Amino acid sequence: MKNVFAKFMFAALLMGTFTLTSCQKEFEELPDNNDSNAIEASSATATLIKNTSSEEGQNNSIECIDFVYPIDLFSFNINLEITNTVTVNNDTELRLFFTGLGDNDVVGIDFPITLEKYDGTKITINSNAELVTALEAAKDSCDSNQNELCSDEDINEALLGQCKFKITNLDGSFFEELYVDFSGNNIHVYNANTTVVDEGNWSLQNGTLQMNNLSATLANYEGEWKVIDCGDGLFKLKKGEETIVLTKSCEATxxxxxxxxxxxxxxxxxxxxxxxxxxxxxxxxxxxxxxxxxxxxxxxxxxxxxxxxxxxxxxxxxxxxxxxxxxxxxxxxxxxxxxxxxxxxxxxxxxxxxxxxxxxxxESAAACSDADINDALLGQCKFKITNVDGTFSEELLIDFSNNNIHVYDANNTVVEEGNWSLQSGTLSFNNLSMTLANYGGEWKVIECADGLFKLEKGEETLLLTKKCD
Incomplete structure (x- = not known):
C-alpha cells in the first residue's frame, strides 16, 4: 500500500510539474528542486548515484560514502507510465538499475534514505537536493584527502612495526576478539588467549592491502582491501561493501x-x-x-x-x-x-x-570540576581573555579573586568591574556594564588544562589563559 501511494503521489507531482512548464530543459533541472523527488536518468544526479555505487578504483567512483540498503525505487517514462518498481539491496543492484534506464526515464526514490561515511557517521537524506549535496561533498573529500592520508610508506611503517592490530567492524565489534601481527610481511592472527588461530602473508601496492593464504579463522577476509582512512594507530579497510578497522595494540615493555x-x-x-x-x-x-x-x-x-x-x-x-x-x-x-x-x-x-x-x-566532568575552577580563579593570578584564535578587541586581563571581576587593560587601568558565581561547571558573569558589557551571563566551562579554561555561551567561545606576575 505504501508503494502504491508513493507512486500515485509521484505521478501527481510530475503532472504538476508539466502543468507549470513544457520545456524539457526545465524538467532536467528538477533534481535541484527541494520539492521534487524526480531524477532523470541522464541527469548529473543519476551520474553521482552511479559513481557512488561503482566498484572502488573505477573511473569516477566515489569511495568516501556508501548507501545504506535496502532502498525502494520506481521509474516512469516521459508519459508518466510506470516502467519499473524495485527494491535494491546493494551497490551492484543500484548501479544496474540506473544503467538499465532509458535517457527519458524518470526515477523516484522513496525517501528518507541513509548514507554512511567511511568514519561510520550516518546521514539521513530526505530529498534529491540533500542527496546531491552529500554526494558532492563526499566526492570532494575523496579527491582532496584520501591519497595523502594513506601513503604506502606510512602503511608499511605501521604494519611492519612491533605492535599487533586489533581487528573489528566499524562499530568496534567482531565475531571474536582477534589481534593480527603483520611484521615481516607475514600474518599471524591471535585470539584473546594469545593462541595463533590463522596464518598467512600480505603485500601492499597503491594503498591496497592484499591478504593471502588465510585458511582458518580469517579465511573469509582474504583478498584486496583498500586502505580508505588512516590515523594514529588506526586503519580502515574496505573490500566490496565490507569495512573493517585495524587498531594498533602494543605490548608494554x-x-x-x-x-x-x-x-x-x-x-x-x-x-x-x-x-x-x-x-x-x-x-x-x-x-x-x-x-x-x-x-x-x-x-x-x-x-x-x-x-x-x-x-x-x-x-x-x-x-x-x-x-x-x-x-x-x-x-x-x-x-x-x-x-x-x-x-x-x-x-x-x-x-x-x-x-x-x-x-x-x-573531559567535561573530570577536567572541569567546580573545585578545580574555583581553585584556579580564586588564586593570585589574572587571566587573559581571548577568542579561540588568540585575538580579542583589546588586550585585557581579568582578576577573579574574592569572586569579584576586575578587568585591566594593557596600561593596568581598571576598565570593568563586576562579580561572578559558579555552579555545575557554569560561570555566571554579573554586573558588567563597560568594556565587557556584552559578555555578561552564563558561560559553560567546556575544557580545562593547566592554566587555561575554554568557555562557551551559545555560538561564542572564549579562552581564559592564566597570567601570573
Whole structure:
C-alpha cells in the first residue's frame, strides 16, 4: 500500500510539474528542486548515484560514502507510465538499475534514505537536493584527502612495526576478539588467549592491502582491501561493501614507558567494567607532576590526592604514597593502544583483578570540576581573555579573586568591574556594564588544562589563559 501511494503521489507531482512548464530543459533541472523527488536518468544526479555505487578504483567512483540498503525505487517514462518498481539491496543492484534506464526515464526514490561515511557517521537524506549535496561533498573529500592520508610508506611503517592490530567492524565489534601481527610481511592472527588461530602473508601496492593464504579463522577476509582512512594507530579497510578497522595494540615493555606515559596524559581514562573494581571510581585523569584525579560515576570529583605520584616503570603504572583504600599500587599493562589499556591490577604481589581503561576525550566532568575552577580563579593570578584564535578587541586581563571581576587593560587601568558565581561547571558573569558589557551571563566551562579554561555561551567561545606576575 505504501508503494502504491508513493507512486500515485509521484505521478501527481510530475503532472504538476508539466502543468507549470513544457520545456524539457526545465524538467532536467528538477533534481535541484527541494520539492521534487524526480531524477532523470541522464541527469548529473543519476551520474553521482552511479559513481557512488561503482566498484572502488573505477573511473569516477566515489569511495568516501556508501548507501545504506535496502532502498525502494520506481521509474516512469516521459508519459508518466510506470516502467519499473524495485527494491535494491546493494551497490551492484543500484548501479544496474540506473544503467538499465532509458535517457527519458524518470526515477523516484522513496525517501528518507541513509548514507554512511567511511568514519561510520550516518546521514539521513530526505530529498534529491540533500542527496546531491552529500554526494558532492563526499566526492570532494575523496579527491582532496584520501591519497595523502594513506601513503604506502606510512602503511608499511605501521604494519611492519612491533605492535599487533586489533581487528573489528566499524562499530568496534567482531565475531571474536582477534589481534593480527603483520611484521615481516607475514600474518599471524591471535585470539584473546594469545593462541595463533590463522596464518598467512600480505603485500601492499597503491594503498591496497592484499591478504593471502588465510585458511582458518580469517579465511573469509582474504583478498584486496583498500586502505580508505588512516590515523594514529588506526586503519580502515574496505573490500566490496565490507569495512573493517585495524587498531594498533602494543605490548608494554620497558622501552614503551614514555609512549604509555604520553598516552595517559591525554584525556580521561575510564574503566570499561566499573563494577569490576573496588576503588569506587569510574574515571581517572593522570596529570603532569604525578597528580591523579578520580571522578565518580556521577561526574563528581571524588579525590584529588596531591600526595600521590605516579610513573610508568617496566610496563606498569606505579603509584607512590597512594591511599591504598582508593587505588592499588601497581597496575601492570598487558596490552595498550591509543584508545585502550588492558591492566592486571596488583596490591603488593597479589593480582586482585583485571580491567581495561578506555580513553575518553570528552573531559567535561573530570577536567572541569567546580573545585578545580574555583581553585584556579580564586588564586593570585589574572587571566587573559581571548577568542579561540588568540585575538580579542583589546588586550585585557581579568582578576577573579574574592569572586569579584576586575578587568585591566594593557596600561593596568581598571576598565570593568563586576562579580561572578559558579555552579555545575557554569560561570555566571554579573554586573558588567563597560568594556565587557556584552559578555555578561552564563558561560559553560567546556575544557580545562593547566592554566587555561575554554568557555562557551551559545555560538561564542572564549579562552581564559592564566597570567601570573
Amino acid at each position: 620497558a622501552g614503551s614507558n614514555d609512549e604509555v606515559a604520553s598516552l595517559l596524559k591525554e584525556c580521561v581514562w575510564s574503566f570499561t567494567d566499573a563494577n569490576d573494581t573496588f576503588i569506587g571510581v569510574v574515571n581517572l585523569k593522570f596529570l603532569q607532576g604525578g597528580e591523579v584525579k578520580f571522578v565518580d560515576e556521577n561526574g563528581g570529583l571524588s579525590v584529588t590526592d596531591r600526595y600521590t605520584s605516579w610513573e610508568i616503570d617496566a610496563g606498569a603504572i606505579i603509584f607512590y604514597n597512594a591511599n591504598q583504600e582508593l587505588i592499588s599500587e601497581r597496575w601492570k599493562i598487558t596490552q595498550y593502544s591509543e584508545t585502550e589499556i588492558s591492566l592486571d591490577i596488583y596490591n603488593n604481589t597479589e593480582l586482585e583483578y583485571q580491567n581495561v581503561l578506555k580513553r575518553d576525550c570528552n
